[in-house]
Each structure stands twice: as structure tokens, then as C-alpha cells.
Amino acid sequence: MAKKTGFVEDPTPLLRAGRSVDLSSIDPNSTPGFNGKKADGQALLAAEAVELSELQERLFAASREGAPDRILLVLQAMDTAGKGGIVRHVVGAVDPQGIEHHAFKAPTDEEKKQDFLWRIEKQLPGPGIIGVFDRSHYEDVLVHRVKGLSPQEEITRRYGAIKDFERDLVAQGTRVIKVMLHISREEQGARLMERLERPDKYWKYNPGDLEDRGLWDQFQEAYQIALRQTDLNDSPWYVVPANKKWYARVAVQRLLLNALKEINPTWPPADFDVEEEKKKLAAS
């Protein structure tokens, strides 16, 4: 009898970083909880997109009647790890009305004058919305640590500020899902080379990418510290192996699905007299 393909075990706990995560022990080629190959992953992605889309519509509908629930998906990763692919292939399956996507670039001069969370707060999703951050406030403890853009005391302060900030979000009804897409240095090399070999990919390449690549180990260390410092039960970090793009996509989709199932949004009841309205409509 053929063995079941797809997730044979719920990946959510398997991917959870926890307070003592060791990135070097997580294989970027692995596919935690999943049995099968690329074609199986792609089939599952398509199949579960329908469920994701339905749950999102319920989340949106429930907010119209006052439910506070919303989701914030934070995507962090080294260049080429596949954040864009997650947005296109996972988030893209959902009604655009219910999505707010924001890519955080290097801060502007105006933003630099403010606390690092100032520009983040302006992009938070409202009730019923799935917010997606492509990079986030974590850049302010990652790149800032690696490149010494802020003193160590300030970075230490930020870990605490981030936890307070995210606890507030959770208290307001936000499910926070923080994902580090985890690729290997070798895989990044291959993906950067592909960008240099395809003219339709040149625009994604930046000579500055090689600078960060040269700081690979320092970035891994900064990620490991940040994950350990800011992993909360209510605002967890997940390390998603991402050398196989199809796995990363189906895994993040499952994280979203699980969060939506836990919220379990329900269609709001009518706040009007249905039979009365039917009569009025029939007479109109």
C-alpha cells in the first residue's frame, strides 16, 4: 500500500524555534513533518489554498461585526530565501481585499528620527486582515547588530521593546506568526548566480547582496540570538527550512491555516430581521 503523502505530522510544533534554537542543527534541505516530493507539495499547496481562502473570508466577515481577530505574518530571511515566493504563492491564494502587504526597505531619514517601531505601527493590520511584513522591526536587531548600526545596549533594549510590542498586538487580537526562511549559504550562491544568468532576474540582483553574503555567519548568529530573545508562546518564531521552495510554501501555508483554525472565525449572525427584510425586498 502506498504511504500517505503530504504532512504526516503537524509541522507547527516541529518548526517552532523555542528559546534555545540552534540554527546550525536545522538542515535547510529538510522537510519537517512532510512525506513526499515536490509534486506532492505542489498538489497540497493547491488543495489547501481553497481552505485558506474560505477561512480568510470568514475572518474578514467576522470583523465586520466587531471581532478583533487578525493575523500578522512576519517574514525574515537572508536574500533569495524566498519571501517573495511565499507572498506570491501562499498569500496570493487569498482575496486581495483581506490582505495588507508591506515590504520594509532601509528606513528613510524621517523614519530614522523616530523609534524603530514607529514605522512598523503604521502598517499593522486591522481586524479581519492578514497583514504580511516582508522584513520588519527585526531588521533593527539583525542588520543593526551585524553592521554595528546601533550600540549593543540599544539592541538589547530592543529585544525587550519588541516583546512588549508584540504582547500588545496579541492582546488586541492579533495572531503573530514569525517565520525565518532558512536557506544554506550554498543554495543562496546558486540562486544569486541564477539572477546573474537571467536578464529577467537582473532587477532582483544588487551588488550589495554580496556584502551581506560575506557576513553570513554573523547574520546567522544575529538571527539565532534574536530568535532566542523574542520567541514567545503567544508570538512564536518558526524556522522554516527553505532550500526546497515548495516545502517552505506549503509549511507557511499550514502555519497560516493552523492559526486561522484556532481563531475559528464564524459567519456573523444577521443583525436584522431576515424575514422582514425578505418581505421588504420582495416589495421593492
Place this chain on the structure above:
Amino acid sequence: MAKKTGFVEDPTPLLRAGRSVDLSSIDPNSTPGFNGKKADGQALLAAEAVELSELQERLFAASREGAPDRILLVLQAMDTAGKGGIVRHVVGAVDPQGIEHHAFKAPTDEEKKQDFLWRIEKQLPGPGIIGVFDRSHYEDVLVHRVKGLSPQEEITRRYGAIKDFERDLVAQGTRVIKVMLHISREEQGARLMERLERPDKYWKYNPGDLEDRGLWDQFQEAYQIALRQTDLNDSPWYVVPANKKWYARVAVQRLLLNALKEINPTWPPADFDVEEEKKKLAAS
């Protein structure tokens, strides 16, 4: 031999409102330019989604190197006409990174203190983006006329202000596509009744919808005047028959496709020495 299905004639000029549009002469059940049935429309929607998605990615890429081009899709319609379905099924085929969607509700007290275009300007798409307005500044000449929320002189002033505003958008690199989804009063009645018969649709029903329905003829007149007043060659109005949802979707998709083809965005050339970067990467 079977007759070709799909668009046998480009719908863009067929749907164009023009300065003397007569809404009562446009059949909401018609399918201008299209030969075929629902299944043919759905097949075409899926097939052309691929092309739309590719062109959108080029538009986005070109903007990274300074191209000013962007698209603004304005959706206006009576309740239940299918704006949401256009967003989900047409816009939803495109990478969420390249979309900015905004639904304009009744203005807040703060917004009411400003010029009617103030809140609109804040939601305009930047270069490379497809912006989608679910309702828009046109509410300020439509509902304001029908319900007498502004004096007639002010509404007349607004037609001119809108034209100036949209001409500026065009000059800055925006393709403006304005769509009125055109349904019949009977079809609206059926769709409202469906919302009253399905508990998963209650949240979309508002007893106030019947008030606007009672003003159907006045709204049609207000639309006709607004379309005639603000149809510009560079910022055209399209009246899309929408009793058949599948037709409205494939027609709006084609309007977007035609606009993107006219922009003809190209992959930006490398602004670095490709061979040099390959060497550096190989050595990294």
C-alpha cells in the same frame, strides 16, 4: 467547424462609455465582443491570468529602475454588482506585492472636513503598482447628487476637479481605467435575496441597501451624468455589463491586459557589470 470562443472582437472600444453614453441602451445581460458561454469565460479568465501576472511583474520590475508607470483601476457600481468578485478573481491572480487595494467607505468626520479628493490622494498607487479603488471619489458626485449631500454647484465643480485630478495622474504615469459594473434592477433583487437566504452571506447585507435600491433610477441618472462629464480619452470610463459575473470578470481582465500591453514594461537592464559580479559571487 466550431466557431472560435472567447473575445472575437477587442472589448475595450466596445465598452467605452464616451461623452454621450446612454445607460438605458446597454443591456446588462450582454457580453460585448465575446462569443461563448460561462465555461468559455472561465477558461479564458484562467488562461489570461498567466499573461496578466507576467506583465504585472514586468511593470513592478521596471519601476525599480525608475519607470513611472502604474495603473489605477476604479470600480464603481450599485450594490451586489460584483466589485468584490472582480477583486478576488481578476486582481487576485496577480502577485499581492504589486497590488494596493483600497475600499472607500462613507467618509469619517476628519475626512469630511477636507476636500473630497484629500482621502483619495493618500491611497494613490506608486510606480509599478496596480491600485484598485473599490468605490472612489466618484461617490462624491453620485451619492451626493442622489441624496442631496452637496449643493448642485459643488457637484458641478467636482466634475471639473476630478478631470483636472485625473489628468495630473495620467501626466505622472498612471493609466486610469474607470469601470462601472452595470447590472439590472432585477438582477440586484435576485442577488440581495440570495444574501438573505444564505447565512454565510448575511454579513454582506445591510438594510440600508434597500434605500439605495429605492433610488435606482436616480442613481442611474447620476451615473450617466458623471460618466458623460468625466469620460476623457486619457482617463476613460467603461460600462461593463455585469449580470453575467463571468463576463464582467473576463472583460475587466482584458481592460487591464490591454493597458499593460500598451505600457509594454520591459525588464530593466543590469546597472552593474554582470560578468564581474559572477566572478565575485563565484569567489564568495
